[in-house]
Amino acid sequence: MKKETTVPTMKDVAKEAGVALGTVSKVVNGLPVGESYRLRVEAAIEKLNYQVNSYAQGLKSSRTYTAALLIPNTKTPFFSSLAYYINLSLLKRNYRMLLCSTDFDLSQEQEYVTMAQQNKVDGIIGLTYNPNLLVDEHIPFVSIDRSMGPNIPCVASDNFAGGQLAAEKLADLGCKHVAFLRIGSSLSNEPNKRKSGFENGCLARGLTYEMKILNDGDSFEEFEKFLKDHIQNGKLIFDGIFCVTDNVAWSVLKILDKLHQQVPEDVQVIGFDGIRMFGDQDYICSTIVQPLPDIAEMCVELLLQENMMPKPPLVCLPVTYAWGGTTRENFEE
Amino acid sequence: MKKETTVPTMKDVAKEAGVALGTVSKVVNGLPVGESYRLRVEAAIEKLNYQVNSYAQGLKSSRTYTAALLIPNTKTPFFSSLAYYINLSLLKRNYRMLLCSTDFDLSQEQEYVTMAQQNKVDGIIGLTYNPNLLVDEHIPFVSIDRSMGPNIPCVASDNFAGGQLAAEKLADLGCKHVAFLRIGSSLSNEPNKRKSGFENGCLARGLTYEMKILNDGDSFEEFEKFLKDHIQNGKLIFDGIFCVTDNVAWSVLKILDKLHQQVPEDVQVIGFDGIRMFGDQDYICSTIVQPLPDIAEMCVELLLQENMMPKPPLVCLPVTYAWGGTTRENFEE
DNA sequence: AAAATATCGCGAAACGTTACATGAAACTTA
């Protein structure tokens, strides 16, 4: 009746089955073992309700089958969907996910990296903002949306193409003079390329445009001022607006409503990200959709690839346009 | 120049500092050590850039400072916010979070529990649907929204009070005949109490009501049929609708729009959960708000409490009403 | 100043695995 409350170990199983420790290990790991031995061990495992101790395995083999995901939070739709798909991709490879919410706090990002290293994760996927994040050489790291250094691959949407696509769509839908609303970022990250893509697209299609950038600390009210300043005779001078994110687009839609501008009749709005209501229902606006499942899969793929093939410094994945009610469905003159 | 690429261990630090292994351990864990020793060890740690190996610690001490969170997914606003706050509460206590997305799959829930047990997590918080989930006696478990057994505490919003509050609000806002739209659940979980709370509230305030329950497999179109069937002379016979979740409310709002019913002028709508746009902006509808931060804190509190105080079988936390544009702001006759 | 006591670093054992060398049995070969 002693050690009744103890969790059974391989040793217990070995004793129960009357075999050596190593034999149990082999059975557990599916290595070749004599039929009779295997049956006895399996019976003992069943009887004692034995479960391997991943911590002992991890210590011995220094393979933990765990990856850490660093994102600002899980509340915001974009990040939470990303987390969802990355978890899915990890799970497919039998990996567990340690979730690290950094809340956009640069020092917390660093703390989490340190924690992850101590926790001997097999790799880290990070959507981070700390430009001089210290990551151990020995631990694989894949970055999302930000190039971090020569040996760290970066996965992102094709933001340039996305910006271009937005411009083309607006042109296709009959726009002539459009606005680009974005949030300032000191960081040189991939999403910044939406700007040049959009400019490029406008140029190619003969669209004229104006741009409003929010500075650090500015609230969305700056957008309201900007738009108000561009109303003549009760009518907005823009017939199209490209917003750098769906989040911005959402605010802009509310502002346009306040300013009595009809969407999409008076002005058409395109966002970026592909946020859906409740994560999987209707798009909240017409938008350039980021391929989150592909981004997730690519991150995990790059993180865990066994062969020592050189990892590409940047992978851009194709975006698509989705109608979400804030643009015309088709253009008719 | 040998073992250049190896991660330094305590042994290396001990050698570097010229002290014993145990001394390094004490320094690392903040246990009392002679000043001169401590300085030497700290210098060595700094020099070698040493970091503890949590897996070795976990194996030795069988304390991993890790908790698993089982939720259906992180895409849906309610779950992703929950994950966010639970992560916050865990972090406060220096715990890491293993995220387990079950996708409403009962067998996957079980697999994750097994995985968590093998991973020697210190506890599991679960919002699960498997009625006979097998959880090891030795591992603390806290359930959200579902009572799972005598020794497993359940944390939930005060769903009964929430239903009641919804009825009272509708009454306060001038409603006379209302509808309650819900999704069927074979499970006897806490959210089911929204029904009895609502009925109770209607009774107390003299509201008459009709109820529509979606069966398994039914789509939201059933709600559309139901509402269409209750239109007389182009006018819905309900002046208020209580939806069992904000998700249902959102669908209903779209249906009402299609049926040319004005919200909140013709009919007022109240949802349940407190979902906000982009996780922290405007409520998507008038709603009964679940206190997610408190629920998270309570779960973690119960999970990690050291003293062997008996854990309460059920903790219900107070809900609040929030205006979200789908009810009148005030009632004026 | 010698004995008794307190202080605190030392070294070994243990946590639950995996991997590898060992050797005993079962085969093949001539």
Add this chain to the structure above:
DNA sequence: TAAGTTTCATGTAACGTTTCGCGATATTTT
């Protein structure tokens, strides 16, 4: 049938910590 070969379970040594009894100093007591 004896020698050579293969097969495969065994036992032991790690992995990097923590813990704990031991004993060497340093401190107090008479």
